[in-house]
Amino acid sequence: MPSHISHALLVEDLLGAAGGEIGFDTKNPPESTIAHITADPRARSIAVLGAQGPDLFLHNHRRKPRGFRYGALLHRHGNADLLESLALSAAREDPETARATIAYSIGYITHIHLDRVCHPYINWSAGWRGTPDRDMDRPAMHPFLERCIDSVFLMHARGQDVPDFDFYGRLPERGVDLFALRRNIVAALQTALRSAPDDSRIERRIANAFADAYGFYRNTNAPTDDYFREARARERRGTVHHRWLSLVHPPSELVSVDVLNLDRRTWAHPCDESRQSDWSFLELYREALTRSIATVRLFLARVHEPELPASGEALAASVGPWNLNDGITQDPPCRRTYCDPLPLLELYHEIKSFYDHS
Numbered sequence: 001m002p003s004h005i006s007h008a009l010l011v012e013d014l015l016g017a018a019g020g021e022i023g024f025d026t027k028n029p030p031e032s033t034i035a036h037i038t039a040d041p042r043a044r045s046i047a048v049l050g051a052q053g054p055d056l057f058l059h060n061h062r063r064k065p066r067g068f069r070y071g072a073l074l075h076r077h078g079n080a081d082l083l084e085s086l087a088l089s090a091a092r093e094d095p096e097t098a099r100a101t102i103a104y105s106i107g108y109i110t111h112i113h114l115d116r117v118c119h120p121y122i123n124w125s126a127g128w129r130g131t132p133d134r135d136m137d138r139p140a141m142h143p144f145l146e147r148c149i150d151s152v153f154l155m156h157a158r159g160q161d162v163p164d165f166d167f168y169g170r171l172p173e174r175g176v177d178l179f180a181l182r183r184n185i186v187a188a189l190q191t192a193l194r195s196a197p198d199d200s201r202i203e204r205r206i207a208n209a210f211a212d213a214y215g216f217y218r219n220t221n222a223p224t225d226d227y228f229r230e231a232r233a234r235e236r237r238g239t240v241h242h243r244w245l246s247l248v249h250p251p252s253e254l255v256s257v258d259v260l261n262l263d264r265r266t267w268a269h270p271c272d273e274s275r276q277s278d279w280s281f282l283e284l285y286r287e288a289l290t291r292s293i294a295t296v297r298l299f300l301a302r303v304h305e306p307e308l309p310a311s312g313e314a315l316a317a318s319v320g321p322w323n324l325n326d327g328i329t330q331d332p333p334c335r336r337t338y339c340d341p342l343p344l345l346e347l348y349h350e351i352k353s354f355y356d357h358s
């Protein structure tokens with residue numbers, strides 16, 4: 001998964017894609033919904049929340065009962081059924097809840113496609129636990145690379161530094177009532193995942209996951225130089241985990257490695273070395289946007305025509321059954337074997353020591 005800023009940018013770009021070569025026809029009845037969501041700040045913020053996809057549940061570390069496992073499961077399967085359920089809920093709801101459910105779903109669709117398209121590149125470029133070495137920080141290189149990509153891509157695409165983007169400020173305000181939306185998400189989870197219908201505490205879990213995710217996003221939002229210096233000092237005192245840097249966006253100017261692959265280094269799928277590419281992150285992102293627009297069109301058509309089985313089949317085919325971790329197989333994900341990591345461990349230590357001396 002790219003990290004939360006890239007996911008937010010993709011849904012914002014999608015909502016902005018009215019007209020043009022791959023955009024929406026906002027005069028066409030189902031697609032006109034896009035213009036309404038874009039014009040409604042509450043719906044836009046819900047779309048940014050939806051764009052965090054199942055990662056939202058993965059941030060549920062503190063409050064119990066936890067919804068964490070739904071995050072892991074949805075990275076493996078169930079997303080076509082989940083979106084079908086959300087579309088049918090939106091079709092029966094009052095206009096305000098329908099709009100919130102559609103906005104959330106549009107964001108969620110972009111998450112699916114960006115995860116699938118980018119994960120092979122990220123795994124190839126970061127390695128994973130024990131591969132290609134046993135360095136204790138190797139497992140942290142995956143989230144660290146994702147944060148580096150966020151920072152550099154944000155500067156590339158919008159000319160902004162992370163603190164100026166204010167990711168947390170883009171989410172629905174805490175006072176915004178998400179109860180009806182959460183109810184639809186719970187119903188969708190119960191449709192999509194075999195274990196969910198027996199979970200009597202599922203509503204509490206989902207509410208806890210939202211609350212913990214908000215806490216995580218707030219605590220890591222807009223980090224300043226003082227934040228980094230303090231974190232480094234706390235690391236030395238042993239009061240923060242030494243991998244803290246893998247969860248905070250470094251300033252883009254400190255990322256001296258070509259994390260976007262602008263130099264077009266050849267990379268391959270970690271499960272299949274014959275699937276090679278020299279695509280940069282910009283091309284991967286563009287591909288995810290194109291796929292997302294196609295799926296969102298079919299999602300809106302499904303909300304518009306819930307009685308037509310063909311619209312459900314078309315949506316399911318467009319979402320596809322592939323898992324979000326490798327994008328080419330279903331469940332279980334394929335076995336990762338090949339990688340050729342960027343010098344991320346060196347960069348990671350370089351950034352840490354920068355804040356010892358600045």
Ligand SMILES: [Zn+2]
Pocket residue numbers: 001053054055075111115324
């Ligand atoms: Zn994800």
